[in-house]
Amino acid sequence: MIKARGYATKHSFSRLKLFEFEREEAGAHDVEIKVMFCGVCHSDIHQAKNEWSNTVYPCMPGHEVVGTVTKVGADVTRHAVGDMVGVGCMIDSCRECAPCKAGDQNYCESGNSWLATYNGPMVPAKKAPDGKNIYGRDNTLGGYSDVLVVNEDFVLKIPQGLAPEVAAPILCAGVTTYSPMKHWKVKAGDKVGIVGFGGLGHLAAKIAKAMGAEVTVFTTTKEKLDEAKRLGVAGVLEKDKEALKALKSSF
Known part of the structure; x- marks a missing residue:
């Protein structure tokens, strides 16, 4: 496990506070990222305050993430250590339904839909038709942290010459x-x-x-x-x- 630190809220009326936790080590197809910058999207505020009535706590927002690759899994082919990369609002999907195969993972038709960078799958197990969670986790912790581990298919290369602090908001607002x-x-x-x-x-x-x-x-x-x-x-x-x-x- 990787020791990590970030800023999270534990309930809807608390401020973001320093939160220490652990992330899983990078698997064969995963990329470990040292976070440099993370944009603040208003949806982060909505989610932290549970204004959509679906927040899973602790809630660590952040889905406009830019950083450098510090480790890659054995089968990773798209990224290398030292690359400047970005992560947006999603970090996985079922990969099997028609939308996913067409490259439209945001329309994933699995029982849990796609896996968000924070706050877990869009449809948690308790609301899924079969009561299951294909991702094996009900909560995910986002980019308001010092490290992320993400499947390489959901990691984007940041072009050379584009400042990381400028690139971050492009990953959602852009x-x-x-x-x-x-x-x-x-x-x-x-x-x-x-x-x-x-x-x-x-x-x-x-x-x-x-x-x-x-x-x-x-x-x-x-x-x-x-x-x-x-x-x-x-x-x-x-x-x-x-x-x-x-x-x-x-x-």
Whole structure:
């Protein structure tokens, strides 16, 4: 077993506190990762506070994880010691259903669905049709820790030149905004409207602009209009009725 430390909460009304625990050693297909950075996603807060009524405690959030590989299993082929890698919101799936075989593991149709980086499988044993847990664990502890052990298939290479602290939020917030634009084949000349200009909104604006789109962000905060201008995109206050009227049916 590997001695590990992280920050976890033991109930819905406690703060995150230092938590010492053990992780299993890397198996034949696993990668051991020394965590360098982990983004803070608002879903981490929801989960820690049990605002979705499904939290398993102790809860150690974190699913925007970047670090360096310190050990690989005997059969690992995708990663090597010293690689900069990332881990997102999932660390396993059944690998056998049609969605998994098609590369859509987030639609895993097993009784437990996919295994989250923290808080265990999406469908725990007590809610599974057969009352079982194919992953053998009801809870998983996430990236607010100093070490992770993850199957190589759910570990991503971080490109050289991309700072790890910048890469971390891309593993959730970035993918969340990139995925629909990729799906709808956003291209140069398209118009993209982004409602809200927080963490995801900023990434969405950058990605859409990089795709060559004409980008407009809608915000309730006047100060964020300057931020939109700094990024080279148009900004509109949601209470500006004239501006909204001019943009009617534009997107």
